[in-house]
Amino acid sequence: MINRRDILETIHMIQDENLDIRTITMGISLLDCCSQDPKEACSKVYEKIMRKAERLVPVGEEIEKEYGIPIVNKRVSVTPVSIISASCGDPVSFAVTLEKAARETGVNFIGGYSALVQKGFAAGDEDFIKSIPEALSLTEHVCSSVNIGSTKTGINMDAVAMMGRTVKRTAEMTRDNNCIGAAKLVVFCNAPEDNPFMAGAFHGAGEPDCVINVGVSGPGVVHSALKKIPDGDFTDVSDMVKRTAFKITRIGNLVAKEAAKRLGVSFGIVDLSLAPTPAVGDSVAYILEEMGLEKCGTHGTTAALALLNDAVKKGGVMASSRVGGLSGAFIPVTEDAGMIAAAECGSLTIEKLEAMTSVCSVGLDMIAIPGDTPAETIAAIIADEAAIGMINSKTTAVRLVPAIGKKEGDRLDFGGLLGGGPVMRINPMSSRRFIERGGRIPAPIQSLKN
Amino acid sequence: MKAVITVLGKDAVGILAKVSAVCAENNVNIIDVSQSTLRDIFCMIMMVEMDKSTITIGELSDAMSFMGKKNGLVISVMHEDIFNSMHRI
Numbered sequence: 001m002i003n004r005r006d007i008l009e010t011i012h013m014i015q016d017e018n019l020d021i022r023t024i025t026m027g028i029s030l031l032d033c034c035s036q037d038p039k040e041a042c043s044k045v046y047e048k049i050m051r052k053a054e055r056l057v058p059v060g061e062e063i064e065k066e067y068g069i070p071i072v073n074k075r076v077s078v079t080p081v082s083i084i085s086a087s088c089g090d091p092v093s094f095a096v097t098l099e100k101a102a103r104e105t106g107v108n109f110i111g112g113y114s115a116l117v118q119k120g121f122a123a124g125d126e127d128f129i130k131s132i133p134e135a136l137s138l139t140e141h142v143c144s145s146v147n148i149g150s151t152k153t154g155i156n157m158d159a160v161a162m163m164g165r166t167v168k169r170t171a172e173m174t175r176d177n178n179c180i181g182a183a184k185l186v187v188f189c190n191a192p193e194d195n196p197f198m199a200g201a202f203h204g205a206g207e208p209d210c211v212i213n214v215g216v217s218g219p220g221v222v223h224s225a226l227k228k229i230p231d232g233d234f235t236d237v238s239d240m241v242k243r244t245a246f247k248i249t250r251i252g253n254l255v256a257k258e259a260a261k262r263l264g265v266s267f268g269i270v271d272l273s274l275a276p277t278p279a280v281g282d283s284v285a286y287i288l289e290e291m292g293l294e295k296c297g298t299h300g301t302t303a304a305l306a307l308l309n310d311a312v313k314k315g316g317v318m319a320s321s322r323v324g325g326l327s328g329a330f331i332p333v334t335e336d337a338g339m340i341a342a343a344e345c346g347s348l349t350i351e352k353l354e355a356m357t358s359v360c361s362v363g364l365d366m367i368a369i370p371g372d373t374p375a376e377t378i379a380a381i382i383a384d385e386a387a388i389g390m391i392n393s394k395t396t397a398v399r400l401v402p403a404i405g406k407k408e409g410d411r412l413d414f415g416g417l418l419g420g421g422p423v424m425r426i427n428p429m430s431s432r433r434f435i436e437r438g439g440r441i442p443a444p445i446q447s448l449k450n
Numbered sequence: 451m452k453a454v455i456t457v458l459g460k461d462a463v464g465i466l467a468k469v470s471a472v473c474a475e476n477n478v479n480i481i482d483v484s485q486s487t488l489r490d491i492f493c494m495i496m497m498v499e500m501d502k503s504t505i506t507i508g509e510l511s512d513a514m515s516f517m518g519k520k521n522g523l524v525i526s527v528m529h530e531d532i533f534n535s536m537h538r539i
Binding site for chain 2: 002003004006007008009010011015062065066067068069247250251253254
């Protein structure tokens with residue numbers, strides 16, 4: 001029989017420490033849905049998503065019940081829509097189609113209203129990016145992302161400038177709904193093609209026709225594990241994180257295999273990310289504070305996060321041979337109770353967050369900024385973040401929410417998984433001339449690394 | 451297929467009997483039981499086999515939680531594989 005202690009440990013993790021499968025995301029290729037007629041293309045898209053994802057939610061619920069592990073979200077990601085809409089135009093009609101499919105299948109987000117423009121704009125890409133604010137204001141479940149740079153190509157600064165305007169416009173168009181549109185829009189550098197987490201999920205062009213990707217989470221479990229070794233040194237801390245990440249990932253691997261088998265599609269990857277939620281006890285900031293920091297954001301935070309992020313990956317790769325996606329620790333400010341507290345008391349600033357993104361798994365995530373922040377400043381923040389990703393060969397992303405009508409120190413609340421938090425201070429000096437230059441920042445050299 | 455039933459709650463007369471009764475009604479075979487009380491807290495882990503069961507594991511889970519709620523117990527029913535995959539390499 002299985003060891004009694006092991007059984008109780010698993011149950012304790014699920015019932016008291018918020019261990020869950022954060023998402024089962026079905027990636028669906030839409031490459032066979034192109035047409036010169038937008039209506040025909042949309043009906044093909046709708047038909048394909050319905051056919052593939054029809055049973056996703058019931059199967060997810062079935063597994064949840066049988067294994068006794070909560071599966072919080074069931075989602076769909078699709079091929080970047082800009083590729084499909086290029087030959088027929090009218091990208092917004094695709095967003096409306098995705099929304100309809102999301103409602104019919106019962107998934108809680110559908111990602112892939114995306115464009116990949118890291119080296120330049122292909123036919124239709126510029127019109128597509130311009131359509132994002134309207135698409136996100138007309139839909140509730142559609143998520144959008146744009147990849148504007150990579151280590152291999154450099155950074156497309158024209159796209160960066162456009163995205164600064166797009167983020168702001170999206171917030172303005174959804175101002176009556178807490179600017180929520182901007183919370184569903186991610187600007188990437190080195191975007192992964194198999195990420196199951198929203199809002200940045202899309203199904204890369206090199207992926208199979210249909211796959212199941214699973215995202216596991218469990219900041220609460222790691223936090224509780226570290227509480228057991230208050231006097232351990234960093235070797236002990238790293239070891240404890242690794243062991244915990246291993247166990248969490250094993251569950252993700254089991255669920256992914258089972259879901260893929262029942263749905264008759266291939267198993268893509270397990271993404272072992274520590275994804276916080278606003279629930280108390282499900283915070284990445286608390287893990288960093290448990291390591292000995294008085295408040296997240298103080299000196300030492302970057303080092304603590306680097307250790308955490310690396311140990312999570314090490315534990316995870318041992319547990320599954322199919323680790324992919326973003327894998328690491330997320331630091332979304334409004335979704336993390338500890339980060340919110342740290343930002344409110346002034347310990348966590350956007351500059352420190354930027355430093356933290358050089359060692360975490362993604363980037364500047366879910367940060368409310370003053371509503372009157374110029375589009376060029378938003379673009380410059382995106383450029384800074386993309387530069388960190390480009391030079392360090394890692395994924396970085398920006399998901400800023402300009403809080404229209406609010407200023408520094410006010411609060412912006414979304415509710416649910418997206419949480420809420422204080423509007424943070426932005427450097428008031430202008431970056432306008434820098435952004436207006438346009439063009440491309442060349443790809444970085446891969447040797448002489450100092 | 452095997453499942454693990456765990457029962458936690460305040461110790462009282464007849465907890466084991468109530469859980470086994472639900473198993474018996476549905477032709478679920480109990481193959482191992484371990485139980486202890488620490489101070490006033492009752493803790494039982496039961497391994498059951500469901501091959502000849504008349505209900506699915508999901509339905510057994512519902513039946514157990516329903517009975518648990520009535521008696522102030524937290525009962526969970528989980529597929530054995532979740533423990534195997536988490537604690538065995």
